[in-house]
Amino acid sequence: MKKLSIIALFMTVIGMLLWQPQLAFADELTGHSHEQGLRYLISKDALIKDAKGSYRPNDNVTRGEFASYLAKSMNLQTTSDMVFKDVPDTYVHAKGIKLAASAGIITGYGDGSFKPNAVISRQHMAVMLERAIDYLKIPKGTSSITFKDNAAIYKDYRQAVAIGAQLGIIQGSNGNFMPEKNATIGQSSSFILRLMQLAGDPDAGEPNDGNSNSGGSNDGNTSGGNTTGPSKYAVKEISNGALVGNQGFSTFEAAEKAMTKNTQVIVQSDKIVKMSSGIVVTNDYLALKSETINDAISVAANTEMEYLSSDATQVKVRLAGQVGYLKHADVTLIPFSMSKGRSYYSNENGEIKHTLYDYKTNKYSSSYVFGKAPAFMKQGERYYSWDGIYFTNSSGSSKGDAYNYYQFLPARAQTKYTAQEIDAYIMKKLAEVESTGVSSYKDATKKSKLIGLGKTLKNVEAKSQINAMLVLALAQHESAYGMSPRAQDLNNLFGLYVYDTNPDNKKFDSVADNINELVDKFLQPNYITPGGSPGKNFANGAVVGSKALGFNVKYASDPFWGSKIAGHYYRAEKALGFKDARNPYTVGLTTTNGLNVRTGAATSFSPLFTYARSGMPVIITSSATNGWYEVLSDKLHTSTAFVSKDYVKVINTVK
Template sequence: MIKSNIAVKLFLSLLLIVPLIGSAGQVNAEDDITGHPMEEQIRALISQDIMKGYDDGSFGAYDKISRVQFASLISRSLNLEPDTTQNFSDMPSDEETINRIQGAAGAGIITGYQDGTFRPYQQISREHMAVMLKRALDYLQVDAERATLRFADNDLINKDYLEHVSVNVYYKIINGKTINNQQYFAPKEASTRGQAAKVIYELLNTIKAETEPVPDEEDPEKPGTPEEPEEPEEPAKPEARYGIGSFTAAGEMFVEREYATYNEALSAYKGSSGKYLTFGESVIKMNTGIALTVPSPTSSLTNVYNESMTSAWTYVVNDTELRYLDADQDKVKVQVGNKIGYVKHSNVKLIPFSVLEDRSSYSVNASGELVHRVYMNSRDSAASYIAGPAPDSLVQGQTYYSWDGATFYDANGRQVAEGYQYFQHLPARSTTNYTAEEIDQYIIDELKRLEERNPNSTVYKDAYKRSKLVGLGKHLKKVEKEEGVNALMILALAQHESAYGMSERAQTYNNLFGLRVYDDNPANDYFETVQDNVDELLNEFWNKNYIPPTGPHANGAAFGHKGYGFNVKYASDPYWGSKAAGHMYRIDKALGGKDLKNAEQIGITTTTGLNIRTAPELTDQTKLFTYPKTDMPVIIKGEATGASDIPWVKIISDVGVNKEAYVSGHYVKVLPIVK
């Protein structure tokens, strides 16, 4: 129950004059709230001016919500007055948001981090949301009850937050998720605006239900707020079954007939035309379309397995479009990059091309560059970046599609081009044509351009003075010579991972590359200098795990994609390799294009167990190492003549620094590089 104090009385008096929680107001059938699972809660908060939509009239219920946005919601819901003594080092610039943060901080609902920051724009997780909600109850002096937590993922909840979660679960402010007859809390999962509306709605209802009648000092006989009747329990949903279905004109799945077993449904599917095999209301087998990855209760990542589903060889973040190839009762066959893999049904949503409203695509800009537009289905939004020069056969004004960024198809599915991005497939054992002085000058010039393009940004203000990239050219060229890794490749990754050396992690921890920072377990390793951070990248990651052919994450010594290269095991973003290579392309372009104009010839191996030799001879003494996997990018330095009839190719060895080696030309394909 709530104990009486002045703040509580003021809040309760306000609560009595706002519309009753649950009065949703007029429904607009054309908005993006109608039909949302949290529609009632969203409309209730909109009607009370607690939540608002965007300027374009949308609400964005599936958009992720940040720490500052959620704290502001609580502050606005409880009508918290700003405490001007409460400040963080990374406060936003607008006054209204500052007031909301200071109100929540003054009430003890937010406390910030030990370094004095609040990190306002980080996405808020479910467990951090539970912490703020529990503190809101504490502020209003609710003698909160606790539930026994029986989630399958209890161990994933931060032990310091277990009490906060248990209070939320008791009052059903935040509920778990039922998957395969098990309950999960999913503590690390990022929350959306719709979910935030739901928990704020439940918080206010909880406060009402737990409030003792508060006597009015002038009229002590005034009755308190009556308790609301309990809502009847929802009837249990019928058990999902296999079926055959089709899509309506509105894009809704309609199950036409159900079957007792998978095999019965499969037989009916094979004898149908234009139908889909379903389980419940989900498609589990179709002719063509995409397999869109979705998060599980315990992870935001989707593992991609071998056919026996015994070993995961890569992983991708949720909302990734994979090419659907086939499916059976247990798994879905997909294309990831240029490779074939298998994913669990529970980790993907199958969407036929015929009902796709939008998808990721490629186009050509006015400068003849390849623009990759990455569509995010869950948010119905997109972001674009320049990958490099476009293949000549692609024309401006047309839309193209590709699963690996190298083979392109038109809207009818016909292949129209093949062209590989140089910097995406260039092996790390290469050398840039630029000097340390040129690299340093580029860094200064680019940082100044960033500040000019973002005049109102506090992030890039005086970036050319504050960035952790400033003066790094000498060390990059030093490690290029001594460690055998291209200096521009390191700089490109630093730009991509650290917002040009201006990210909080770079500024605070000298961590330019996100080392030891993972999707579901973020960490911050501190380095004395950025030079130490560069050395750590090479000595403990690239030259130890990724470049050597026998390394635990060896899939080719180039940025690559999810089929081969660093990207297979380095990052969950399927386009990480392409994006990092895009930075490398733009660096080279800004410096005059010398690297691309003088491009190395790149080949890719075409078989497993390929031996690399110290000389063009088939002897035990010449064996240098073996590529256990196929698709290993190599730098080709020319042809060589040996004692046998084999067409030998001279390459740069992945083992050692500046060493040449030899391989049979039968097993190396020359990549058509786009220039």
């Protein structure tokens, strides 16, 4: 199973309005890393939509398509009688292929074919581009550029590759050209855009006005040392929140060597690609391959991450302790001194409030309360955190750790509330949302799928040992208090089987069936039991948590999903008198990898399971005896379990 978003349709719509406001005339190319090149081809009538209405920017480009793009961009007019046996006049790109062949830009194979539908290799593309350079009479000189994999380039094509690289039309990645690799339609559009910029086509703009991407397979730089071609990078200074200066360099490495101050950045086509420190913001939904846990983590658009470093092709980031790499095209780099805003935490009358910043609109977009504020938070001051655990103040000074009780309370905890109390709270909450006048909450006290769930939730708690209030909090969040279309029409409170890329409208016979499916097919086997089901590495701690640990690591792309669930639990507690917080569990975190949880307080007892990674939360049910803690087992187990005291750190939860 790939990333499970489990976001009900109503919340998805609200989230889209909140995080990704629709821009006028936005389409599939808006914000694409090769947008300028793609729109240039469209302006030349070279790129057209397919039968599904898509420009297919990420599809591999074919030989016929690339030849046609060149012919139309170069405005070729003269044709000869040259024909290819596999390019009939009815072929969609037949005219462009004939024009390009007549201009000497393309040739066929020895058997008289052109193979128009075959994807084009990068080295074949370089040859076509060199012929176009000659046809357009663009000065090219003699290039000595070579790549690390020069030997892999067909010897007759090496000069074409070197010339294309010298002129900045094509580039490699980390000193490699990858001659046999294919290019996408988007990448080919950038090649042609830069070609036509050098040719002086006014529709293409000035050289170096192109996309942030180099157009190579990995947005790479050339092999370095080139000082004769057009400048691709610039070192600029941050002054009063703006970038000044424009010292140009042909390679990323040369620009990097010229950075001598923390106030300097490297810019490529007006996009910052290296800075000393700052915020990295995702442009759209993506998957981060975390080197920390060796797994892919889904990340929503507009997510703030900590900048670690970058090179010509990628950015190294840390998301709540998860370290990984992302392409420049997928993120925006913002130095702290240029940031117009940033999400922050504050103490509002003793409660912790999280205010979110939208980098698309440069406005604070929403806020929510999710628990008591830690003692170090002073009212009127803003605090920042990369993981929702460790906080600094506005000056960057360390203020301390804060583990929200509801966010980091393991799922095996039992709530003190009865079914009747839960039902009473549900009705009180439904009356509250109904009174807001929001149309989607109309008649919530009569229609909500949460009504009368108290008994079902307590039965689940007794049978499956999963906190009834935690399940209720999840249901409230995912189903808009039981009023979302999926909840109303499909009895689906949790968006089960609703993925970011392929929603499945599965209908459940009852809400109870939906809750049991959540517990039996998702939470119990995959998210709570250490190790998870075979092939499903979702178990990162049995708490709703954050992107650092817990369900939130894999359960939802929203990095604050766990704290929002905690907020629902906290508000229920506040309404019901804080019975759970007044009788709290003791929570600890494991401190070593490969820690065994055993059936008895000695190594002679068999392990129930093993925590593969450190930092896993556990509920401690008794003080240490002979160096062992008695704990609640994350694996469904009716008897007691034990873990060595030496490898568990008790944490002070805020409640």
